[in-house]
Amino acid sequence: MQPQATPLLHSIAIPSVELLNESLKPWGLDFIQLEKGIFHTHLTQLQLPQAVLQKISFDKQVWQRGVAPAECLNIGIMTQHTGPICWNNAPIQLDTLEVFSSSDGFDVISPAGFEAYTFSVHKSVVESYIEKSKLLIDCDLLLNSHQIHLCTPQYIDGLTRIFSHMLSETFSCQSPLAQTQTVLDLTNDLLLQLETKTIFKQRTSKTPRDKVIKRALDYILENIHSPINLSEICAITHTSLRTLDRCFKEKFQASPKTIIIALRLHAFRKMLISHPEQKIYQTASLCGFWHMGKLSEDYFSMFGELPSQTRRAAEHAPRKRLTVS
Template structure:
């Protein structure tokens, strides 16, 4: 029994994929700006707790856990947030079952908090509540948050206790904080709030997912919008409406920014001695290198040459800070 804490200070959008430790996620930066923020991955008596805060709008999708139920709460946001085709407000909870794909769009920076529970953990914690021991109750649930403005500050206060004092806590104290965090995070579920079904964005999300899957299958080549329409048998008008409703931007803009993200990831992982920016840019369909450089800098707040040389400037492949995680958690309140 114990507590471990690791905090990563964000320098790029790719690092957001580790917001939930062990997740298989894809993150695409959709709004311009240099990424800042942090991710704290905690383990409290075996309970995975993840806290993240980021500064730009992104698209996220993937599987959070193959064998655990993930309960996520939106703790702050600078703009609209959409998950499971539903708008989320601060304090709302999203329950993602094991192995189930999630998809979200953040229209600006946000802060999130997640915990993960195994099936046996759910049954053990809610042993006296038969309805909640039924795992069917935990499938695809989007729940409105507790209507209390002090709820999130109290939750984050509870979380800060084991982070600031974990070296001196007894096993009993650690077990207490673990139970307190689970109870707060699952309160909307315990209150028996009705699960919400897919909203009017469902058909738009279906089109968007088909496009994303098509692009992923052809990740080694640039994709033109006409190719997407022909391959998926969807009109330009329907495609544009689906992306506008889902992401707040048209498919051409989305695909261009996705290609910019692919360039960023490639440059970040490349050896500067063996890679040229022009070759990478053209590989992903950017022919006008002058315009590409301007768009890239507007998107990520740095020139491609800076990204390409970043790895050589780092002292290690992972840049964790154990000194700043408490200060960063305080920013979420």
């Protein structure tokens, strides 16, 4: 993340996870909608010198995967949810502070109604404060490990108020010096919190079921443009159909068949958006769909619009994206 000379504040509604993935560079995201219906998300993003603050919300269940910005301390807090959430195999809640690794990916299923803040600050700022305050923190270890810290509700409430203020018009009208000081004070406060002996969990080791899920998903994604039989996945993962079903329902609250359909439809949708010049039947055949009537029916059920509507919107959409520089 390079320093952003001029503070920038964006607040936009995004109608699909595909456009959301494009909008959040350099977060390397691959979010996938799992719940049927028209998807809505709202993103507010503040870019400051050596820091980026974001607030994001989803109205549908989403499989969040990706990698946080490199060379940054990346933290997150959840402010709203409607069900239990496991982040890299560990439960998170409204009074936990998450530290995202800059070198390793994250994996979480977020329910509908999910809302959270993320704050990224450049390594140089973090190193400066660790040295200045003589904190007992290994900067490289902090930036490259997944951690979950249990905080007091009062601390999370205070952090939420600071984030909310920073995303307001009042803050954007402040002088650059005042804005920079807020970032420095916030970074110092976060480091002091992370140094304290709060209860925290680092990324937990994978269970046998996690390994089954990984092998299954790897196979599905490698063959995403072809019809996939559940017996093939059982053979690859060396499990029974019953065990496979249990593993998927534990992670996704959905059957393997449902997830396969969702992933294949997303691959088709992504190609529709990236190649709107192609005929729909050509894109469908490239993605392994041969029955156009069934495809249109499943697609409408999943996304609340027809493939032709997605393609038309992609043709006329300006190719803009939010960038974190």
